[in-house]
Structures are given as C-alpha cells and as structure tokens.
Amino acid sequence: MIQHVSLPQAVQSELRKRILNNEFISGERLLEVKLAEEYGVSRTTLRSALSELRVQGLIEISVRRGAYVTRMSKKAISEACFARYFLESSVIEDNVIKLSSELISEFETILGEMAIAAKKSDLASLVYLDTEFHSLIVNLGGRERIQQLWHTLDGQMGSLMRSSLDSQKIELVEVVERHRTLLGALKLGDPHVIRAAMKEHYIPNDERLPESAPSSKVRIEGKKNEL
DSSP states (O other): OOOOOOHHHHHHHHHHHHHHTTSSOTTOEEOHHHHHHHHTOOHHHHHHHHHHHHHTTSEEEETTTEEEEOOOOHHHHHHHHHHHHHHHHTTOOSSOOOOOHHHHHHHHHHHHHHHHHHHTTOHHHHHHHHHHHHHHHHGGGOOHHHHHHHHTTGGGHHHHHHHHHHHHTOOHHHHHHHHHHHHHHHHHOOHHHHHHHHHHHHSOGGGSOGGGSOSSOOOOSOOSOOO
C-alpha cells in the first residue's frame, strides 16, 4: 500500500536519517534558513519537522542556540534499556519456548537485512529492523497491553541507538551480532537462558545490583547496553 506523507513528515524523515547516520554530529546546529532552502520548504514546514525530531530526542531547541543535535545521557540510556528489558522479559513464561520454523525464518530474514544495513552504515534502517526484531519477541506472549506499552518506547529508539553507539564506540556489525546471539538463546527454548540472554543484551553487568543477577547464567559476548 502506498503511504502518503505530509511535507513536514517527509522533511522530518530525511533529517532523521541524516542525524542517525551521523551526517549531523552531536552538538551541530541545524540552521533553519539553510535547511529550508536546501529542501525547498518554508521555515514553518521546517519548524514542524524539527519539533517532531525534538519529541524523538534527536535534537534540542533553545532560544539562544536554536536547533542542535543532541545525545541521550548515560543515565537515560540505562533507564531506556531497562524499560525495554523489563517489558520484553515479562512475556517469557516459565514453560519451554518453542519457536515455529516460520517465526525463526522471520527472525533470520530480519537479521539478514540488519547485516546489509550495517554494511551500508545505515543506522536509520537498522533502527527500524531492531524494532521489527524485538516486536516478534514481545508478541510471543500474546499480551496486548504489554505490546502497547513496549511500543510507546519506539519513538526514541533512534536516539537510544545513536547515543549508545557513540557512548560505547562500537560498530554496527556488533549490533547485528548481539541480535544473532539473542536469537540463539530463543532457539534453545529455555526460559531461564532466554531471560539471561535478554539481560546481557540490554543491561551492562557493572550496573546490576548483586541480587538482580540471573540464577541461570549464559555466557554471551558483549556486556554493554543493547542497541
């Protein structure tokens, strides 16, 4: 189905891609006059696009500096990752998880597309695919309210991933491998292993309280925040 978007949405989407792909770096000002001329739109249209980017956590807008690219703080990254982990792990029951061959195929198709996006240094596409990957996990429990709550976090996923990459100084290919590791745990079907894998995926060990350590551990490479 062809989706028609408004002019502000089109400008917002293009600017979002450029910010996520680091064409505009952290702290860089987004000059209204220059960008309005570049895209051939009015400043009113551009401001509407910038307002949405602000909601997504990708920029800040101040009276003195105007619009400029920003990044999430380490605390904000940690809290966002914990929220995603808490909601996602809540759908994993104590029974053995059995993924259908069709669902495994869906996961692996997404991983293949993630690898292509990583090779192209296309974080904008990787953010979308990350959401698709984790949506499949959240849908396992069939809990609509949990799914709704989880998707309220979608809006700032771009900011979370861009900020995490900058903070941890890692490459996109590592993001793909972390998801591949998580899929490996899902295939095993053991709920304890899956929860441990999710925690490794989202929460760095050095930020955990001792009593929060999983009772059944699985060794997974990469102990930084999920991307």
